[in-house]
Amino acid sequence: MAEKSPNRAVPESLVSVVVPVYNGAEVIADTLRSVLSQSYLNLEVIVVDDGSTDGTAQLIRTDFGGDSRLRLVTQQNRGVAAARNTGLAEANGPLIAFVDADDVWRPEKVAKQVALIERAGPRVGVVYTWYANIDRAGSVVPPLRPKPLHRGDVMIPLLLQNFLGNASTALMRTAAVRRVGGYSRHLLERSGGQGSEDWHLYLKLSEICEFDVVGEFLTGYRQAPGTMSRDARALLSNFEAARRDIWARHPDLPPALHLWSELYLLAWIMSRALAEGQRRTAVGLLVRAARAVLRDDPFLPFRQATRLFVRYGLELRRHENGAVGDHFLHSDLVADADSWDRSLELREAFLKAIVR
Numbered sequence: 428m429a430e431k432s433p434n435r436a437v438p439e440s441l442v443s444v445v446v447p448v449y450n451g452a453e454v455i456a457d458t459l460r461s462v463l464s465q466s467y468l469n470l471e472v473i474v475v476d477d478g479s480t481d482g483t484a485q486l487i488r489t490d491f492g493g494d495s496r497l498r499l500v501t502q503q504n505r506g507v508a509a510a511r512n513t514g515l516a517e518a519n520g521p522l523i524a525f526v527d528a529d530d531v532w533r534p535e536k537v538a539k540q541v542a543l544i545e546r547a548g549p550r551v552g553v554v555y556t557w558y559a560n561i562d563r564a565g566s567v568v569p570p571l572r573p574k575p576l577h578r579g580d581v582m583i584p585l586l587l588q589n590f591l592g593n594a595s596t597a598l599m600r601t602a603a604v605r606r607v608g609g610y611s612r613h614l615l616e617r618s619g620g621q622g623s624e625d626w627h628l629y630l631k632l633s634e635i636c637e638f639d640v641v642g643e644f645l646t647g648y649r650q651a652p653g654t655m656s657r658d659a660r661a662l663l664s665n666f667e668a669a670r671r672d673i674w675a676r677h678p679d680l681p682p683a684l685h686l687w688s689e690l691y692l693l694a695w696i697m698s699r700a701l702a703e704g705q706r707r708t709a710v711g712l713l714v715r716a717a718r719a720v721l722r723d724d725p726f727l728p729f730r731q732a733t734r735l736f737v738r739y740g741l742e743l744r745r746h747e748n749g750a751v752g753d754h755f756l757h758s759d760l761v762a763d764a765d766s767w768d769r770s771l772e773l774r775e776a777f778l779k780a781i782v783r
Contacts, residue, residue, distance in 0.1 A: 445514030448528035461531040467538040478504030508610035536645040540598035552603040552636030558646035573767035594625035607631035623669040659700035732780035
């Protein structure tokens, strides 16, 4: 009998990995290699080609058809939520993880998440990791800052901001994802845009289970011109549809949380617009944010929460990691959480000041 490698997890629960892709021929190979190179061996990889026209499906068949863990599902173009739901319907494992077709995972990602979710027991339905922004070459791009460590009941901080960051960081219990209905296609139908489907799913999951976190940079989130998250106007419309849906189910939440959630969203979309050179869009978002403050709380600049938010932002900048520029998969991104205690303390104080 062959000895087990000390660097490889003992395969236990089957993990279904779903990779939705649309015209991803330039990036899908890196993503699939990172998934198939996981130290956790008991995987099934379900690639859902959402009507690609650039030869993505043929590339997958040619380059990865020999791996029995991978199967390709093709469908007409229906959007990312529908593609993920197709993968969810095909999944056989009790645990499921989604990874977008341009993101990558460190080899130990799934193993560490499985170990944590199995230790935590059934009350925890989601385990996420930290992520680093990467470029097309796979190099880390700034800023690399302290990430939150929210555990347990996370609805309040999650309503403020999608601290999981993207669709590629989470490992979830398949039954929980199915229980909340998977990804919501109606967001695309209502808004005409995409981008908030993962945040909306996490919010629905936070209503029925607890979250936990592996505080390490194990997910590479690709930032490149032309990706979906750069279409500022469509993205804003999509997130607003998600916000309206969630807030309608929780009308008793503090008004201050509603305002700060809106401001966080506008600030994030504004940063994306500026990165894409959409200055007019960015100015429009800034004006909209000012109007939101005047509408809901003209004294917001003088509130304790605002002072704590400013201090939190300044503290974050003090701890930007020097590994920026290194290749994500080939570098050790040291996450010294102890040195970030002050940042995390300020974030918690800021949240408490909002809901007080």
